[in-house]
Amino acid sequence: MHELSLCESIRDVVLTAAQGRPVTGVTVRIGRLRQVVPESLLFCWDAIRHESARGDGLLADAEMAIEEVPVTLACANCGKQTLVEDDLAMLCPGCFATAVEPVTGTECLVLTVDVREAGADRAGIADHAAAGAGMGS
Amino acid sequence: MGRFHRHADGTTHAHDDHEHDHEDHDHVDHEHVDRHHDHDPGGHKHGLGPAPRRGGASPEHPEAREREVGDHSAYETGTTRVAVLTSIFAENDRAADGNRAAFDAAGVVVINVMSSPGAGKTTVLAATLAWCRDAGIRAGVIEGDIETSLDAERLAGYGAQVSLLNTGAGFGGECHLDAPMVAHALRRLDLDSLDVVFVENVGNLVCPAEFDVGAHHSVMVYAITEGEEKPLKYPVMFRACELVLLNKMDLVPYLDADPEDFRAHLARVNPAATVLPVTSRDLTSYEPWFAWLSARLPTRG
Numbered sequence: 001m002h003e004l005s006l007c008e009s010i011r012d013v014v015l016t017a018a019q020g021r022p023v024t025g026v027t028v029r030i031g032r033l034r035q036v037v038p039e040s041l042l043f044c045w046d047a048i049r050h051e052s053a054r055g056d057g058l059l060a061d062a063e064m065a066i067e068e069v070p071v072t073l074a075c076a077n078c079g080k081q082t083l084v085e086d087d088l089a090m091l092c093p094g095c096f097a098t099a100v101e102p103v104t105g106t107e108c109l110v111l112t113v114d115v116r117e118a119g120a121d122r123a124g125i126a127d128h129a130a131a132g133a134g135m136g137s
Numbered sequence: 138m139g140r141f142h143r144h145a146d147g148t149t150h151a152h153d154d155h156e157h158d159h160e161d162h163d164h165v166d167h168e169h170v171d172r173h174h175d176h177d178p179g180g181h182k183h184g185l186g187p188a189p190r191r192g193g194a195s196p197e198h199p200e201a202r203e204r205e206v207g208d209h210s211a212y213e214t215g216t217t218r219v220a221v222l223t224s225i226f227a228e229n230d231r232a233a234d235g236n237r238a239a240f241d242a243a244g245v246v247v248i249n250v251m252s253s254p255g256a257g258k259t260t261v262l263a264a265t266l267a268w269c270r271d272a273g274i275r276a277g278v279i280e281g282d283i284e285t286s287l288d289a290e291r292l293a294g295y296g297a298q299v300s301l302l303n304t305g306a307g308f309g310g311e312c313h314l315d316a317p318m319v320a321h322a323l324r325r326l327d328l329d330s331l332d333v334v335f336v337e338n339v340g341n342l343v344c345p346a347e348f349d350v351g352a353h354h355s356v357m358v359y360a361i362t363e364g365e366e367k368p369l370k371y372p373v374m375f376r377a378c379e380l381v382l383l384n385k386m387d388l389v390p391y392l393d394a395d396p397e398d399f400r401a402h403l404a405r406v407n408p409a410a411t412v413l414p415v416t417s418r419d420l421t422s423y424e425p426w427f428a429w430l431s432a433r434l435p436t437r438g
Contacts, residue, residue, distance in 0.1 A: 002344035005311060009225045017221045024216055028225070035343055035373050088372045089405040098408035110221045117215035 003040040007048050010110055011059065017113045023062040025114035031069040031105035033088075038066050071105030229348055232316035236323065236351025243328035244435050245277075247336060249352035251374065253367075254340030256360040257384040259288045260417050261426075262335055266295035268427050269333065274434060277334040279322045281314040288337065300325040304339060313344035316351055332434055342367065346377035354433060360385040365398035372406040380411045382426055387416040 014026055026045075030036045045064045052059035071084040077097035084105070092100050224230070240247045252258045262278065269276040277298040280289045289301040300322040304311040311318070319336060326334065336352055338345040357378040359367070362385050368375040375381070381403060383396060400412055413429065415422045 002312060002347055005313070005315070005344070005348075006225055009228060012228060013221065013223045013225060017219050017223070021217075033373055034347065035371075087369060087405075090376075090408055091405060098404070108225045110223050110225060113219045113221050114216050115219060117217055 003036060004044040004047070006036065006041065006108075007044040010045070010064075011048050011052075013110045014062065014113050015058065017110070018058060018115045020058070021115035021117065022058050022060075023113055023115055025112075026062050026064045027067065027111040027113075028064065029067040029069060029107045029109045029111050031102075031107040032071050032084075033102055033105040034108050036108075038068065041066060067111070069104050069107050072103050073100040074103045075100050226347070226349070229316045232320055233349035233351040236316055236320055237353070239320075239323060239328060240334070240351065240353070243331070245328050245331050245334055246354070246434055247334045247350075247352040248430075248433075249336045249338060249345075249350055249355045250358060251338045251345045251355065251378065252340055252358040252360075253342045253363060256340070256358045256363065257417065258337055258340065258358045259291055261358050261382060261384065261415065261423075262337060263292060263295065264417065264420065264423055265335070265427070265430070266292060266297045268423070270296040272427075272431075275330060275332045277326045277328075277331045279314070279319055279326070279334060279336045281318070281337055281339045283312070283339060292337075298326050298331065311344075312339055312341045313348050314338050314350055315348040319350045333430070342371040342374045346374040354379060356380045356382065358382045358384050359399075361394050361396055361399065362388055362392060363394075365394045365396070366402055368399070368402040368406050375403055375410070376407045378407070378410060380413065380426075380429060383412050383414045385416060386414045386422065387418040 010026065010028060014023055028041075030038075030041070042064060045062075049059050049062060052062075071088060073082045073084060073090070073092070074080075075082070075092035075094060075097055076099035078092060078095040080092055080094040081103065082093055082100075090100050091098055237247075250258055250262065266276055266278070268274075276295075278289075278292055278300070280292060280299055280301045281304060282288055282301070283304050286301050286303070289299050292299050302314065302318055302322045304314070304318065314336060328334070336350055338350075355378045357374065357380070359381050361383055383399065386396070389396060396414065403410055403412065411429070413425045415426060
């Protein structure tokens with residue numbers, strides 16, 4: 001349900017990281033506690049790519065890969081860490097304490113952005129400006 | 138950890154490519170310089186076991202290799218991998234911090250009110266605004282709805298300042314309020330003349346929990362008619378609130394749902410949450426809620 005909103009946020013993070021360079025790939029890491037449906041996220045990301053293709057095109061080729069992270073709970077009472085396979089219960093299976101906190105499963109990050117570096121025909125991009133100036137214009 | 142992605146031809150599949158054991162949870166050295174989603178077994182550390190496989194990936198990832206062959210042109214013209222590690226919620230959280238700072242500067246306590254559609258948020262808020270008016274508490278409401286001003290009209294006439302946000306108009310039909318939207322709505326409230334602001338979120342059990350709007354407290358209105366098992370199905374939402382107003386309790390005799398089962402299910406995902414049963418058919422049932430609220434409002438004079 002919130003996947004389109006997430007994709008809009010991802011777009012902003014990615015464009016900031018890309019600094020004007022075309023993006024060919026994006027990796028995101030999403031914990032299961034975020035209740036993100038991967039198929040929906042990819043579907044919405046396609047919408048972002050299509051929108052980009054109609055505009056500056058920087059994200060038109062940006063394929064998304066999703067790393068899903070399962071939920072792990074840490075018990076403040078006995079210190080045991082538990083991987084949650086199925087139903088989420090905020091209960092330590094070792095000592096039955098309710099003082100558990102998720103240590104994984106809440107991630108919601110843009111990990112990496114692959115950008116296409118400007119070729120000789122695209123002088124003036126920030127990273128290359130210095131080299132271009134050095135070439136004696 | 139499962140990896141899930143979609144190819145240009147529309148097919149999706151998942152990789153389960155981290156079968157090895159991991160010792161800790163350190164991703165800083167995870168550079169992703171590989172081009173076919175295999176990871177150097179020594180360079181990728183999680184405190185996690187393998188995730189269940191999603192979709193039908195073959196161990197050899199033939200589609201992935203085929204796709205990566207297609208990608209080589211990009212690498213040859215110079216592709217750089219930028220390590221980002223930025224929270225997808227970073228921008229929203231910044232705006233939420235800004236909202237909270239504005240509330241704190243004005244000495245206003247802000248309550249985010251969430252529920253599914255039809256659970257009774259607006260009815261509870263109407264009674265609450267009437268109580269605020271009678272108790273001399275100056276209240277404001279930020280009313281989020283995808284369409285229509287119906288709820289805002291229901292809340293007019295209690296002496297509260299009401300700022301309507303139709304998320305369908307200019308915000309893309311959002312299923313939740315986020316911090317920038319609330320910041321926009323704040324411009325129509327005179328915070329300095331208020332004691333409390335209720336943010337009536339869009340009715341939805343998934344999305345509002347994810348977007349911090351800058352409120353000090355999150356409260357959920359949950360109708361017992363929704364069944365007693367929902368905390369297990371929507372754990373994020375039920376974890377995000379500190380108080381559940383268990384509404385429509387007058388209907389319990391006609392239902393199979395058992396309030397005690399609801400409490401037990403809620404305790405499985407949020408042991409610290411308070412549950413207060415309420416019904417609009419008996420206004421005295423709101424008294425514990427008003428007491429909870431009073432205890433969190435700034436004392437004046």
